[in-house]
Amino acid sequence: MVDKIKSRQHEILTLLLENKAGLSIDEIATALDISRNAVQQHFATLQKNGYIQTGGFHKTSGRPVRSFILTEAGINSFPKQYAWFSELLLTNLKEEMGAEALQRYLHKLGANLSQSLLPQFVGKQADEKLDGLLKIMDQLGFQAKAIKDPDSNGQVIEACNCVYHDLAQKHEEVCEFDRTLISSLLESEIEHVECMAKGGAVCRFKIINRGEHHD
Structure with missing residues (x-):
């Protein structure tokens, strides 16, 4: 930059x-x-x-x-107005489609991207999949790491930045793209327990293990 x-x-x-x-x-x-x-x-x-x-x-x-x-x-390296243009697109899409349809659309985008990346995860163990996901998130611009959940002792993905922060504050449906990508690549349910766009200090995605109950 x-x-x-x-x-x-x-x-x-x-x-x-x-x-x-x-x-x-x-x-x-x-x-x-x-x-x-x-x-x-x-x-x-x-x-x-x-x-x-x-x-x-x-x-x-x-x-x-x-x-x-x-x-x-x-x-x-010269400034670009991607955020402004993206906000314009999302605003118009939401007006035409409605919030629920926009969220479904972003879910589909996340699913499509995950399908193109899944071959990298075939045959990998859970920890290897998590490492691969963190590398992909790093490439996308997140500063993400895996930490232990003190309550369940399970894994939590914690990102100290959000690459769509301004957009997500105005269009919370954007977060569905991240949730879908993460859950699809890990082949596991996830719970978005903290979000910077909603005032959180970080974004946290709790990985829900099989048999684990959550609200």
Whole structure:
């Protein structure tokens, strides 16, 4: 994200965003009025983080010089309005479908995603499935871990962030996607015992073992 990128490096990324064909080290040094060595140092960091890559050669009055271009990660480092657009979609879907139908739709989305991921879980033990689920949640942007439930001594998945927090506050049906994905991949019932969108400190999903009774 841009706020994690130093201001000078952000200026370099902006120049490359405005010049899709690429720019050379000298062109960027001139545009920003900094030394060639300084540009090279910033380039080293930006390349290491995957934001830029080498492009083609620029023809000049002298010998051709190497240009540098943005990668997809570099382009995506600039702010996007996904949350705004998602809220617009959900608001309109709820108006057209109703809250219950929207929740069923999100359940279907979670189920469809889980079906594409299930081959990774075939033949795995319960603990291995849980580890696999936590890795997937991490890839989706959650900061999740498994803890022991002090009451039942069973497993609880605890996430200290919610990737749809703003959306879920306005459209609680969004949580059905998470509940469906988790229960489908673990092949177990789960209980959403705490939710940040409803004022909780974290999101907790209690894994219900066979034979365990819950309200």
